[in-house]
Amino acid sequence: MAQKIIVRGGRPLKGRVRVSGAKNAALAILCGAILAEESIVLDNIPNISDVQHIIQAITYLGARVVWRKDDALSVSVSALKSRKAPYELVKKLRASNLLLGPVLARCGEVRIPLPGGCNIGIRPMDLHFKGLSALGAQVTIERGYIWARAPRLYGAQIYLDFPSVGATENIMMAACLAEGQTLIENAAKEPEVVDLANFLNGIGARIFGAGTDVIRIEGVKELGRRIHYSVIPDRIEAGTFMVAAAATGGKVKIEGVIPRHIQPLTAKLREIGVEVVEGEDVLCVKRTQELRPVNIKTMPYPGFPTDMQSQVIALLTVASGTSVVVENIYENRFQVAQELRRMGAKIKVEGRAAIVEGVPQLCGAQVRATDLRAGAALVIAGLIAEEETEVNGAELIYRGYKDFERKLAGLGADIRTFTVAGEKDVAGKEKK
């Protein structure tokens, strides 16, 4: 359903906000749940549209998923009914490629539609294929589907040319049921990878070293332990509120976070001149002075997260000087620049770099979210702009942020979400 957010700028955000469970950890763990032979309970699952889509996909494959309360659900997969995820179900969500590893490991075969490119880049899957092939799978592409099969998987030593989050997760899930030991070298170190490993260990896997660049997995025969597992807090949601607080000159306490996971952003915000005080599971963000320009390069964790790049660009549009933001993960993630320009921002994109020259004030405009984080960035820009900003394509924001409007309104923002009938989506297709 197409949505738009209307925000009126000029109110400093004040108060406290609690972050939800991490979208990217929840998506991976829901795919990993396919490996569990016993019923499990998952807590701190954000009920957002990406999560609903992955639940539809695993339900189609044979999982029984029951919401128990607002953010907790149970999953049981006594047997898989299908090894093929249909295009209609998974096209909405790139993360459905995380079904490859677990379905292959559990059934010896899997078919999922080859994901297309997306608004932020081409996003190939060569490293996923390299890893699964090394474990003994035959991987082919047929009629738009990835088809992986292997009567048995065998442990292997796999070096990733790039520490891909998805490839690390897929290989780790497949290797849990492989015969013998697997080593993933140059593995992704993102907290969501660690959370998935902790969940898998909870159901009986033997994974060591998650969070470092070498992950060792000793294959086991089955993953049959019942558990009750709580997903980590969403560091990107927390980061988005930190930036919104800083941008509006407010004072916000962000609760239920793991401050260490947000350290790369905290360090940059301090450089920009924002006060960030870390507690055990809270962060207090306050802006007391002019924003200074900074240079930022996005990198795999523990570097600066690409998923915070757009929001920080929105902040830097009103810094007192020129900042340079280099995007090293995706080749096409500066589309937010042209929307921010419509609000009066001065941003020049040169290849992988965005040069942001601070201006004294943004002004409200009609803009369009090109992806989830760009959408959040435009709302932040709207919070500091003069007059009214209309962010179209806001359904993309709700893919990843639970109760976005409610949480911002709770901090004093003047913000409303509307459903738009007959709107066209970014690709120009009529939306229902």
Ligand code: UD1
């Ligand atoms: C995950 C996150 C996403 C985040 C990204 C980087 C989920 C559901 N999504 O995406 O929010 O922006 O990590 O932190 O967890 N690549 C290849 N070949 C491959 C795989 C990846 O070239 O086989 C490239 C991609 O095109 C991209 C880069 O590696 O340029 C990073 O991708 P990856 O770490 O795999 O991101 P995702 O797991 O897709």
